[in-house]
Amino acid sequence: MDVVVLTVDQDESRTGLDQVPTALDALRAVPCLRPFERTVGDELQGLLDDPAALPAALEPLLRSGGWNIGIGLGPVETPLPDQARAGRGEAYLAAREAVTAAKSSPWRLRVNGASPATRALESAIWLWAALLARRTERGWQVSDLVDEGLTYDQAATRLGITQSAVSQRAAAAGIAEGRRARELVEFLTGTALEGPR
Structure with a gap:
């Protein structure tokens, strides 16, 4: 079963306020396979299987800023545990590598997975993040x-x-462009989850 694992780490959390509760509140409406929850310290994690859920989760995180975002795509072990943080599999490992790499990447976001669509998905999200960053x-x-x-x-x-x-x-x-970017992120997420045919 291929899914999206989002591992999100608060940037500079040792010197700022804990933003995890606010982020969890903003992510509550996102349709998840396993809902977002705090894993440890200033980190949160969620498990998604609907391509539309990824842009829905990313937009509030990109809007607020201050996050290192790791997106892992791939299989996970089933049956799934009740909580996202208890899961295992390639998507979890990919998300962990991605959130570590995000700390020195554009927009503090990386996408990791075996699908050929992974790089295109990351590029689309970076471009979308640039558009959102200029929004007043x-x-x-x-x-x-x-x-x-x-x-x-x-x-x-x-x-x-x-x-x-x-x-x-x-x-x-850039509202019209932002809508197109969300659609593109959703499409590329679906493509990455489907894998080669």
């Missing part, structure tokens, strides 16, 4: 409302600004 708080306001299903007109009413101002914020925030 105003851009995130519009993005959040659009993600709730609001039109630009409705978002303008909610924010008390003109529809033109919403459109400008959306363009500056």
